[in-house]
Amino acid sequence: MGVMKALIRKELLLLLRDPHGLLLLFVMPAVFVLIMTFALQNQYAMSSDVHLDFYLLSEHDSGLSRAFARDLANTSPLNRVPTEAGWEEMQALAQADEVKFLVRIKPGFDDLLIQRQPAVEILFAPGTSPVFASVAEGRVMELLNRLYLRYRLASMPGVQSSLEAQGEDLLETRSLYDDSGAMPSSVQQNVPAWLLFAMFFIAVPLSTTLINERQQGTLLRLRSMGIGPVKLLAGKVVPYFVVNLVQVVVLFLIGLYLIPLLGGDKLTLGAHPEGLILVSVAASLAAVSYALLVAQITSTIEQATIVSGVFNIIMAALGGVMVPSFLMPETMQQIGSFSPMAWGLNGFFDILLRNGTVTDTLPEVGALLGFAALMLCLTVWRYRRRAAEHG
Amino acid sequence: MISIRQLEFSYSPAARPVLKGIDLEIPENALFGLLGPNGAGKTTLLSILAGLIPCPAGCLFVDGRDMSEADNRSAARLSLVPQEYAFYLPLTVRENLTFFAGVQGVPKAELGARIHEAAGQTGLEGRLDSRAGKLSGGLKRRLNLAIGLLNRPRLLLLDEPTVGIDPHSRHFILETIRQLGRNGTTVIYTSHYMEEVEELCDQIAIMDHGQILRKGTLTELLAEAPQNTRRRESTLESLFLDLTTRGLRD
Numbered sequence: 001m002g003v004m005k006a007l008i009r010k011e012l013l014l015l016l017r018d019p020h021g022l023l024l025l026f027v028m029p030a031v032f033v034l035i036m037t038f039a040l041q042n043q044y045a046m047s048s049d050v051h052l053d054f055y056l057l058s059e060h061d062s063g064l065s066r067a068f069a070r071d072l073a074n075t076s077p078l079n080r081v082p083t084e085a086g087w088e089e090m091q092a093l094a095q096a097d098e099v100k101f102l103v104r105i106k107p108g109f110d111d112l113l114i115q116r117q118p119a120v121e122i123l124f125a126p127g128t129s130p131v132f133a134s135v136a137e138g139r140v141m142e143l144l145n146r147l148y149l150r151y152r153l154a155s156m157p158g159v160q161s162s163l164e165a166q167g168e169d170l171l172e173t174r175s176l177y178d179d180s181g182a183m184p185s186s187v188q189q190n191v192p193a194w195l196l197f198a199m200f201f202i203a204v205p206l207s208t209t210l211i212n213e214r215q216q217g218t219l220l221r222l223r224s225m226g227i228g229p230v231k232l233l234a235g236k237v238v239p240y241f242v243v244n245l246v247q248v249v250v251l252f253l254i255g256l257y258l259i260p261l262l263g264g265d266k267l268t269l270g271a272h273p274e275g276l277i278l279v280s281v282a283a284s285l286a287a288v289s290y291a292l293l294v295a296q297i298t299s300t301i302e303q304a305t306i307v308s309g310v311f312n313i314i315m316a317a318l319g320g321v322m323v324p325s326f327l328m329p330e331t332m333q334q335i336g337s338f339s340p341m342a343w344g345l346n347g348f349f350d351i352l353l354r355n356g357t358v359t360d361t362l363p364e365v366g367a368l369l370g371f372a373a374l375m376l377c378l379t380v381w382r383y384r385r386r387a388a389e390h391g
Numbered sequence: 392m393i394s395i396r397q398l399e400f401s402y403s404p405a406a407r408p409v410l411k412g413i414d415l416e417i418p419e420n421a422l423f424g425l426l427g428p429n430g431a432g433k434t435t436l437l438s439i440l441a442g443l444i445p446c447p448a449g450c451l452f453v454d455g456r457d458m459s460e461a462d463n464r465s466a467a468r469l470s471l472v473p474q475e476y477a478f479y480l481p482l483t484v485r486e487n488l489t490f491f492a493g494v495q496g497v498p499k500a501e502l503g504a505r506i507h508e509a510a511g512q513t514g515l516e517g518r519l520d521s522r523a524g525k526l527s528g529g530l531k532r533r534l535n536l537a538i539g540l541l542n543r544p545r546l547l548l549l550d551e552p553t554v555g556i557d558p559h560s561r562h563f564i565l566e567t568i569r570q571l572g573r574n575g576t577t578v579i580y581t582s583h584y585m586e587e588v589e590e591l592c593d594q595i596a597i598m599d600h601g602q603i604l605r606k607g608t609l610t611e612l613l614a615e616a617p618q619n620t621r622r623r624e625s626t627l628e629s630l631f632l633d634l635t636t637r638g639l640r641d
Contacts, residue, residue: 006493010479010486017481217475221538224441224471225495226464387443388402 003227007235008242014209015243021205025243026250029198033190033254037264041186051079052136053099055090060109068105068120068147075139094125101128101136113148120144185265191255192348193321196341198251199244199287200315203308206240206288207295211304229383233376237288244284252276270351275358279347282368286340289375296382315339343367392419392577393440393546394452400435400444409435411601417579417594422572424592425581426627428635432601433581437548440579441471453546470544474551476531477538480524484515484534487523491538505541512567513537529560536564540571547571549580553587565591585628595627599635 015021056072058065073080081099083090090102102123106112112119122140124133213219222232255267269276291308298304316322318332319341325333336342347364350356398413410432417423427433438444439451440458448459456463478487488506497505510516513533518526523534536552549568553561568591572578582588588595589609596606605612609627616630 003494003496006490009493010482010490013486014479014481215475217473217477218479220443220473221471221477221491222494223443224469225491225542226442227494 003231004235004238007227007231008239011209011236011239012242015205015239018205018208021208024201024204025198025247028201029194029247029251030254032194032197033187033251034259034262036194037187037190037255037259038262040190041264052077052101052132053079053081054101054103054136055083055085055093055099056080056103056105057087057090058105059107060105062110064113064147064151065105065109068109068143071143071146072103072140075143078136078139091123094123097125097127100125100132103140110151113144114151116148187255187259187265187267188349188352189324191251191267192345192352193316193324195248195251196283196319196344196348197312197316197321198247199283199344200290200312200341201308202240202243202287203291203294203312204305206236206291207298207304207308208301210236210292210295211298211301215300223387229380229387233292233379233383236292237285240288240291241284244287245280248276248280248284268352270353270355272351272355272357275351275356275361276348278358278365279344279351279361279368282347282365282372283340283344285372286344286368286375289372289379290340292379293375293382296379296386315341318342320345340368340371343371392421392454393417393579394455396450396452398436398439398446398450400439400446409601410439413598413601413603415596415603415606417577419577420572420575421577421594422568422592423577423579424588424595425579425598426585426588426595426631427581427598431599431635433598434550435601436598437471437550437579437581440546441469441548443471467546468542468544469546469548470539470542471548472536472539472550472552474554476523476535478523478534481522483520483522484510484526484537485519487534488519488537488541492541495542497541505543508543509537509540512540512570514563527560529556529563532556532560532564533567536567544576547576547578549578551582552580553582553584561587585626585631589627597631597634604634605630 015025056069058069069080072078083093085093087102087104093099094102104121104123106119106121109119111117120140122137124136128136210219213222219232227235252267252269256269260266294304294308294311298307316339318336319325319339320328320336321341325336325342325345328336343364347361347368350360350364354360393415394417395413395415398410399408400410401408413436425433425436435444439446442458442464446459448457451458453463453467453469456467458464458467479490482490485506488509489502492502492505506519507516510519513536515530515533515537518530521530523531526534532552532554536549539547539549547568552568553564556564565587568578568580580588580592593608594606595609595612597604597612605615612627612630616626617633
């Protein structure tokens with residue numbers, strides 16, 4: 001039996017006998033992917049599934065105000081909820097999250113509109129996201145402008161018919177994603193994001209095993225059997241690399257089959273899925289080397305758990321795992337670009353969101369491999385130093 | 392068989408030496424006891440013998456071969472049994488033995504036989520499928536020893552192999568070590584239990600502050616030991632206390 005085979009088999013057996021480790025590496029990311037994909041689905045997909053419910057109160061009755069109310073009710077994704085409630089009661093219902101916002105057509109609507117004065121008031125419910133608020137505001141403003149122009153140009157022959165055209169007819173929308181018309185969705189963000197988070201969490205079981213070996217004298221025994229640092233470290237890298245790849249397969253299968261089964265969007269792999277393999281391999285090498293260094297710079301399992309947990313969460317928060325980078329301000333995005341998880345995520349996005357090729361992932365793959373090489377060098381240096389200090 | 396000549400060692404050039412001019416000759420098949428208080432340098436000496444710390448050329452020879460050369464070291468077939476339970480508690484006894492045999496390059500065809508041999512020598516045949524973590528302290532000590540026997544060592548380094556176990560297991564382990572000696576294995580044994588060393592070892596060295604203070608057979612050492620005040624006889628313990636001073640050690 002080869003030395004490497006024995007080391008790999010032992011490591012996998014230890015992981016299989018560690019229910020907490022399995023929970024951390026497989027159950028936690030699977031649960032996160034499911035929860036976050038469905039929780040953020042509406043943030044990504046402005047599809048027919050999204051309804052921005054609102055109440056409308058009209059305090060002015062005219063042809064223009066009726067046209068405004070009718071057109072607003074027909075504007076996607078806004079959804080007028082019929083009600084008999086008065087303004088005060090509407091506000092109470094909005095406070096209770098019954099609708100996202102309220103629209104009040106002010107008395108003297110026609111005059112106010114013609115004089116370019118505020119003719120409509122919008123009140124947002126406390127929990128309405130800024131994205132949804134800006135969508136609602138934009139739709140109302142667009143409608144008011146259209147009504148204003150229609151009123152002004154109504155007397156000009158030949159113009160009115162063109163103003164009746166819907167906005168959608170005047171605008172052609174296309175995605176650079178792919179030719180099939182598929183659009184990036186919440187699942188495209190969440191599967192790679194939580195996958196990377198889980199991959200870097202191998203630092204916990206890996207460092208636990210390594211620290212146990214150090215504390216129990218097993219490492220000493222292995223060294224006395226002629227197992228040098230390269231074999232010892234390779235005996236960790238290879239099995240955890242395999243574990244990382246199993247994580248990749250499991251989470252991608254969840255995105256491809258389980259999430260659609262539960263009513264979510266299907267993960268689409270882009271036109272060059274082979275790029276995903278390259279990014280996965282590079283991210284795994286980065287994660288395993290980082291885990292080895294954590295095990296070398298800490299002395300106890302408690303220290304290793306805290307250090308890896310804290311660093312993982314910081315890397316994830318900055319790297320766009322917990323909060324997508326595009327929602328962050330410019331400065332935070334720049335800081336986040338130093339996180340290895342951001343490199344991995346960008347590599348996955350090159351394929352999953354940007355429909356890129358293997359070549360497009362090379363900068364991120366290079367950064368991850370460079371990080372892995374640095375971590376490995378520091379690990380070997382620390383290992384040798386520790387061995388020299390303690391025999 | 393083992394020859395140590397003027398061995399000096401310190402962990403860094405600036406640090407004080409841990410071993411100072413060690414000279415020892417350990418004959419083949421000897422059961423050799425190495426005694427010393429904490430911090431005496433026993434563990435460092437064992438680490439050098441086990442190859443954990445590289446030794447300078449010309450200081451350590453086994454069967455005339457210089458152990459500073461890697462090829463000679465692998466040919467020496469030595470085995471270290473650390474004081475700690477140096478195995479994997481979540482694995483079974485069989486899985487542990489299979490793993491440690493595997494990393495020592497035991498051929499697959501011989502694997503089963505080696506495992507049964509080591510388990511047989513340590514009385515673990517009936518516990519091969521038990522999880523190591525569920526074993527009693529005595530059985531864990533025996534597994535620790537069994538792993539050390541997998542490569543059929545010619546030189547066995549035992550670091551306090553009977554710490555914290557019941558008298559029956561202790562007796563069994565001492566008997567196993569005696570049997571190994573009879574079968575041609577050279578054993579270097581460190582312990583804080585003087586009676587064990589008196590009972591087991593035919594050659595003994597007492598060291599402190601990195602130096603060998605006395606060495607010889609039990610009879611030779613007892614000849615110069617002061618009388619134990621309580622038992623009114625010369626014992627290894629009274630000599631040990633006399634040589635290493637009676638002050639408390641860390």
